[in-house]
Amino acid sequence: MAFSIDLITGILSFILTLMVLSYLIGDNPLFKIAIYLFVGVASGYVAAITFWQVLYPKLFLPTLALVQSGDINQGLLLIVPWLGFLFMLMKASPRLSGVARLVMAFLVGAGAAVTIAGALIGTLIPQVMATINFFDAQNAAARNIGTGEVLGNGAILLLGVVTTLAYFHFGALQKADGSTRRLGLIEIIAMIGQIFIGITLGAIFAGVYAAALTAFIERITSLLGFINSLTGLF
Secondary structure (H helix, E strand, C coil), X not given: CCCCHHHHHHHHHHHHHHHHXXXXXXXXXXXXXXXXXXXXXXXXXXXXXXXXXXXXXXXXXXXXXXXXXXXXXXXXXXXXXXXXXXXXXXXXXXXXXXXXXXXXXXXXXXXXXXXHHHHHHHHHHXXXXXXXXXXXXXXXXXXXXXXXXXXXXXXXXXXXHHHHHHHCCCCCEECCCCCEECCHHHHHHHHXXXXXXXXHHHHHHHHHHHHHHHHHHHHHHHHHHHHHHHHCCC
């Protein structure tokens, strides 16, 4: 039998799948080897993507063009990226790792700003608009939904949004004995929000479990298909 690329990849996939599934009988060296390979390949892939899509086109190529053209103004724009790149490399040295904190602080600050803006624009505002739209009788009429159903669905959704947000309200009054406790009304609203959160997490867990089960079935089917292609037993 000639060893083709498809056969080699099929054998490797078969072996690695068995190594991962060996975790079902407990933690063992085969499973650890498979995980180490996965982490190593993923790290190499991320490093390659970072080099070819970030460093090479945005730093090295502009620097090469600067050397060829001798444009001083373009060189001034490249000083900051090169300093950040060099400071990050200093993190490999214990003595000079403190210099890299400047770059890390900038990256964390910029990342936090992007995250907050993304959460506000991509999550909070659309959630508010979606809650408002549930009370839109015109849109409901276009979908043949009655007014009572519109008000019922909107009320449930509004209740879930408000009580869930109240669950994450951590303001509390300090008592004479030094303990803290939220207001009774907030506690009641937070308990209702906890119910909505539990339902949501349950639905998410069911979706994750279903996806994992689907992936497991696909792997078992792939193993059986590979064995059948070699032996013709099935």
